[in-house]
Amino acid sequence: MNKIYILLLALLVMAGCYKDKGNYDYKTMYAIEIDGIDENKKYELWFGEPFTMPEPIIRFTDSTQAHDDLSYQWKLDTFVVSTEKCLNVTFGIEPQGWNDIFGAFIVKDERTGISYSQRFRVTLLSNFTNGWMWMTENQGKAELNMLASSKKFFQNVYTAVNNRELGPKAYGVVEHFDAGLNANGVLMMAGGPGSDGPVELDWSNLRKEVWTGEEFVGGSLPEDLQEIKAACFIKNYSCLVSGSGKLYVRYSPGGYLYQDRYPDFPFYGDYKLSSVVGYSFPPDYNVALFYEENEGRYLFLDNGELRGLDQLEDAGQKFSLVDPDKELIYLAPASQQQGKSLFYAVLRDKSDGKYYTQRFQFGIVGGQPTLTTIAQDVFPAVVNEKTRFAVGYTTKEAYYSQGAQIFRYNFELNDTPVAVADFKTGTITAFTLDSYGEQFGVCVQNGNTHDFYWTSTDGQEFEHVKQIPGEVKGLIYKSGGSWKYE
Numbered sequence: 212m213n214k215i216y217i218l219l220l221a222l223l224v225m226a227g228c229y230k231d232k233g234n235y236d237y238k239t240m241y242a243i244e245i246d247g248i249d250e251n252k253k254y255e256l257w258f259g260e261p262f263t264m265p266e267p268i269i270r271f272t273d274s275t276q277a278h279d280d281l282s283y284q285w286k287l288d289t290f291v292v293s294t295e296k297c298l299n300v301t302f303g304i305e306p307q308g309w310n311d312i313f314g315a316f317i318v319k320d321e322r323t324g325i326s327y328s329q330r331f332r333v334t335l336l337s338n339f340t341n342g343w344m345w346m347t348e349n350q351g352k353a354e355l356n357m358l359a360s361s362k363k364f365f366q367n368v369y370t371a372v373n374n375r376e377l378g379p380k381a382y383g384v385v386e387h388f389d390a391g392l393n394a395n396g397v398l399m400m401a402g403g404p405g406s407d408g409p410v411e412l413d414w415s416n417l418r419k420e421v422w423t424g425e426e427f428v429g430g431s432l433p434e435d436l437q438e439i440k441a442a443c444f445i446k447n448y449s450c451l452v453s454g455s456g457k458l459y460v461r462y463s464p465g466g467y468l469y470q471d472r473y474p475d476f477p478f479y480g481d482y483k484l485s486s487v488v489g490y491s492f493p494p495d496y497n498v499a500l501f502y503e504e505n506e507g508r509y510l511f512l513d514n515g516e517l518r519g520l521d522q523l524e525d526a527g528q529k530f531s532l533v534d535p536d537k538e539l540i541y542l543a544p545a546s547q548q549q550g551k552s553l554f555y556a557v558l559r560d561k562s563d564g565k566y567y568t569q570r571f572q573f574g575i576v577g578g579q580p581t582l583t584t585i586a587q588d589v590f591p592a593v594v595n596e597k598t599r600f601a602v603g604y605t606t607k608e609a610y611y612s613q614g615a616q617i618f619r620y621n622f623e624l625n626d627t628p629v630a631v632a633d634f635k636t637g638t639i640t641a642f643t644l645d646s647y648g649e650q651f652g653v654c655v656q657n658g659n660t661h662d663f664y665w666t667s668t669d670g671q672e673f674e675h676v677k678q679i680p681g682e683v684k685g686l687i688y689k690s691g692g693s694w695k696y697e
Contacts, residue, residue: 241271241272242271243269243270243271243281243318243325243327244271244272244327245267245268245269245270245316245327245328246267246270247266247267248264248265248267248329250329250330250331250332252331252332253332253334254334255333255334256287256333256334256335256336257336257361258336258337258338258415258416259301259337259338260301260338261299261300261301262298262299262301263297263298264297264298264331266296266297267296267318269318280320280321280322281320281321282294282319283296283317283318283319284315284317285315285316285317286315286317287312287314287333288313288314311332311334312333313332313333314330314331314332315330315331316328336361337415338361338363338365339357339359339365339368339414339689340360340415340689340691341359341689341690342359342360342361343358343652343686343687343688343689344357344686344687344689345357345384345641345654345663345683345684345685345686345687346381346382346383346384346400346401346683346684346685346686347680347681347682347683347684348380348381348681348684349680349682350680350681352377353376353377353378353380353403353406354366354367354369354370354377354381355368355384355417356681357689358652358665358676362673362674364663364676369399369410369412372416372417373417373418373419375419376406377399377406377410378401378404378405378406378407379403379404379405379406380401380438381401381684381685382400382402382684382685383439383441383442383685384397384398384399384687385397385398385442385443385444385687386398386687387411387414388444396411396413396414397411397412397689398412398423398444400439400440400442402437402438402439403437407424408422408423408424408432409422409423409424409432409436409439410423411423414689423436423439426461426472426473427472427473427474427475428472428473428474428475429475433453433475433476433477435453435454435455435457435477436451436454436459437454438454439451439452439453439454440453440456441484441485441487441488442488443490443499445490445491445498445499447463447464448497449463449473450499450512451473452486452501456482456485456504457482457483457484458478458482458484458501459473459476459477459478460474460478460512461474480517482503482505482510483504483505484501484502484504484510485501485502485503485504485539488542489542489544489554491544491547491552491574498552498573498575500520500542500554502542504538505535506533506535507533507534507536508521508532509521509532511580513575513580519532519533520573520582521533523580523582526582526583527582527583527584527585528584529584529585529587530569530584530586530587532571532584534558536561537561538558539556539557539558540557540558540559540566541555541556541557542554542555542556542557544602544604545570545602545603545605545606545607545609545622546604546605549574549576550576551572551573551574551576551581552573552574553571553585554569554570554573555568555569555570555602555609555622556569556570557590566594567588567590568586568587568590568625569586570586570622571583571585572585586625588625589625591620591625591626591627592611592618594611597640598612598613599611599612600612601642601643601644602622602644603644603648603649603668604646604647605648607624608620608621608622608648608668610668611628612639612642614638614639615634615635615636615638615655616630616633616634616639617630617631617632617639617642617651617653618630618631631669631670632653632664632670634662634664636655637655637656637661638655639653639654639655639656640654640682640683641653641683642654642686643686643688644668645690646688646690648668649667649668650665650666650667650668650673651664651665651666652664652665652686652688653665653666654686656682656683659680659682660678660679660680660681661682661683662675662676662677662678662679663675663679
């Protein structure tokens with residue numbers, strides 16, 4: 212049958228040629244060339260902001276036939292976003308993180324019906340992808356603020372995006388990753404009378420994804436979790452610590468944000484957890500450390516069991532990991548190697564008020580937890596309950612605040628600290644490092660307002676915002692998937 216169709220088509224073509232005996236006026240065909248747009252350059256498009264492109268230069272290969280009977284189209288992906296020659300639009304499609312798409316500028320010659328195009332590449336960016344994010348309590352309302360890496364400041368951004376209040380109490384904010392280090396969301400720990408409780412947001416646009424209570428069996432938040440004082444997300448577990456120190460655990464293979472449900476009861480056992488939680492870098496190593504306040508013990512999750520580090524064989528034998536006279540103030544990983552994280556901890560002795568640091572290596576390798584204690588030292592400076600701490604990842608440097616100053620010292624040498632930043636007035640109530648350990652976000656409280664500073668660890672200031680209303684309750688660097696680890 213196909214052969215018959217081909218034969219008929221050939222006969223029709225031959226017949227057409229045979230009957231075509233007209234005279235022709237042959238003219239030189241022209242084309243249109245487009246300049247001014249670099250097909251090898253990535254043009255940046257920030258979600259929610261005007262997007263412009265260089266004005267295209269249109270040239271006829273035969274200038275004697277140039278005319279203005281042209282129409283235009285700008286395409287981004289498959290969407291026609293403008294029919295003007297010059298592009299100036301606000302992109303209305305919400306990006307899901309860092310994406311590259313192709314665009315095209317198309318010119319149609321209306322006299323000939325022929326279209327010409329020039330392709331280009333566009334990187335979609337969101338102001339909310341990464342930057343400094345912190346929660347405050349302001350006149351009886353919990354608020355979320357953000358200074359984006361683009362240096363744009365967003366005050367009370369949750370309400371601006373979602374047209375809804377959070378509630379009266381702010382407890383903190385945590386970023387969530389899956390096992391592949393893809394940012395999945397942001398958990399905002401807020402609550403109090405009249406609130407909907409903690410809420411989880413889309414990581415790229417900060418729109419509400421789900422109320423945390425809806426992720427529990429039964430669809431509501433347990434009464435014990437009206438205050439969430441800590442949270443962490445690792446490869447197989449999502450963990451919430453209640454105001455009474457109880458642990459609620461959701462088993463989520465792969466760490467996906469909304470996979471399965473939390474049980475509506477806490478992890479079994481007689482324990483009271485601190486609000487200080489440490490977890491491995493990166494979180495796909497499946498290590499979360501908790502601190503039991505009554506006995507002064509480090510605990511970790513191991514195949515559904517809450518175990519003490521003191522139950523493991525310690526290859527270092529440098530100090531005891533159980534001390535009921537000590538309370539944990541700060542805990543974070545300083546480095547990671549071959550599945551083991553080096554943890555840096557600051558503790559206070561409840562009997563004499565002295566501060567100590569501990570360093571130990573812990574990881575779960577091949578399903579087997581391993582522990583090596585390294586050193587316990589007296590903190591090399593006079594500090595108090597208002598002091599805040601931070602540790603530089605993949606460095607040997609630890610930082611702490613006193614008043615409006617930040618100091619640095621080498622935690623291996625436990626040497627004399629040196630001042631690296633002085634904000635002159637107020638009290639530093641929160642500061643943290645970015646995921647590269649090279650930059651600070653710093654909140655300095657001055658009465659009912661606070662100032663925010665973004666600086667390098669060697670003192671260079673990148674941006675600051677003054678007199679932001681509210682009392683700071685929690686600060687993070689929102690990395691948006693930008694991790695650095697060995």
